[in-house]
Amino acid sequence: MKESFTNALLEWNQNGNTRAMPWKGEKDPYRIWLSEIILQQTRVEQGWAYYEKFILNYPTVQSLAAAPEEAVFRLWQGLGYYARCKNMLAAARQIVTQYHGHFPNTYDTIQSLKGIGPYTAAAIASFAFNLPHAVLDGNVFRVLSRYFDIDTPIDSTAGKKQFAELAQELLPHGQSAAYNQSIMDFGAVICKPQQPSCTTCPLSSGCKALKLGLAGLLPVKTKKLVIKKRYFHYLVLRYKKLIYIRKRTENDIWQNLHEFILIETPEPVDTASLQASAGFREIFGDIRYNIDGTSADFKQQLTHQTIHSRFILMTAAQKPEIQGYMAIPEQDMDNYAFPKTITDFLKKGKLSLF
Numbered sequence: 001m002k003e004s005f006t007n008a009l010l011e012w013n014q015n016g017n018t019r020a021m022p023w024k025g026e027k028d029p030y031r032i033w034l035s036e037i038i039l040q041q042t043r044v045e046q047g048w049a050y051y052e053k054f055i056l057n058y059p060t061v062q063s064l065a066a067a068p069e070e071a072v073f074r075l076w077q078g079l080g081y082y083a084r085c086k087n088m089l090a091a092a093r094q095i096v097t098q099y100h101g102h103f104p105n106t107y108d109t110i111q112s113l114k115g116i117g118p119y120t121a122a123a124i125a126s127f128a129f130n131l132p133h134a135v136l137d138g139n140v141f142r143v144l145s146r147y148f149d150i151d152t153p154i155d156s157t158a159g160k161k162q163f164a165e166l167a168q169e170l171l172p173h174g175q176s177a178a179y180n181q182s183i184m185d186f187g188a189v190i191c192k193p194q195q196p197s198c199t200t201c202p203l204s205s206g207c208k209a210l211k212l213g214l215a216g217l218l219p220v221k222t223k224k225l226v227i228k229k230r231y232f233h234y235l236v237l238r239y240k241k242l243i244y245i246r247k248r249t250e251n252d253i254w255q256n257l258h259e260f261i262l263i264e265t266p267e268p269v270d271t272a273s274l275q276a277s278a279g280f281r282e283i284f285g286d287i288r289y290n291i292d293g294t295s296a297d298f299k300q301q302l303t304h305q306t307i308h309s310r311f312i313l314m315t316a317a318q319k320p321e322i323q324g325y326m327a328i329p330e331q332d333m334d335n336y337a338f339p340k341t342i343t344d345f346l347k348k349g350k351l352s353l354f
């Protein structure tokens, strides 16, 4: 059963797989790594343009390692999960200092790089060096759980071990790159999360889930995703042509990105209640200001959080000192990287309300 699974998959890859991606067949470990980091938690359609931008701006690991952090963050802007970008830059610098600019070529050394886990290490090791390491991502979990009818939860320790062992057993000798690519593509275009193409599936004759009518119930997960709601009130304060921003340094979302003066509340509140709050009074004290307008709700969905942001446009009567924030010329805003919510707000030209 295992052998026929692998053979059918490779056969499909050879004759039926039309999934196009700019990095497909790529052998350069730097480019493979870049694509894998960009694609973590990002759809291929969105990641594609970013991948091309990065390759254009930083064609080698040396050029990426030498780039100023702010420039790399700006290029990353809109992709989210900025820890990935920070780790990517750290890993590029690690490759230059520890490995003289040569991308490491063993699974363990690849995995020792910042931000690289078992999945990415297996992808690079197999695609670039054809090393025998099976990838295990959401697509692989889904395909294997359905084809072999395995209901061990994929987010349990036992499940991870079971699937990792099976994935490794299925890997054909000397064909790691082709096999890994096939199973990921197969999960993305045929054995999809919703409405898998079972009727035309080239693996249907051996698929246990299809036989038992269980495809819709697999894979199994133990934990339900809990999504937290957060309410951000951005005070877009301007004095003449200066605007107040800061860099987010806390261990939280959007680390290293910039933002306007922020007050967060656990529930939605209106502007009057916000003005009366201790947080607002602590920031503004006896600073005289005018409120020029309030935006609608800007919603950004992250994996575990929904961020609701409102922008309150304000002008100060005298130049204020706001602790933790800097006043920058408005025309310099382009030099800073902001989270998507703020760039969406800026793109809509909302600052022109001033």
Ligand code: SF4
Pocket (backbone or CB within 6 Å): 143, 146, 147, 190, 191, 192, 196, 197, 198, 199, 201, 202, 203, 204, 207, 208, 209, 210, 215
């Ligand atoms: S028959 Fe359906 S469930 Fe089974 S591998 Fe094919 S697409 Fe997936």
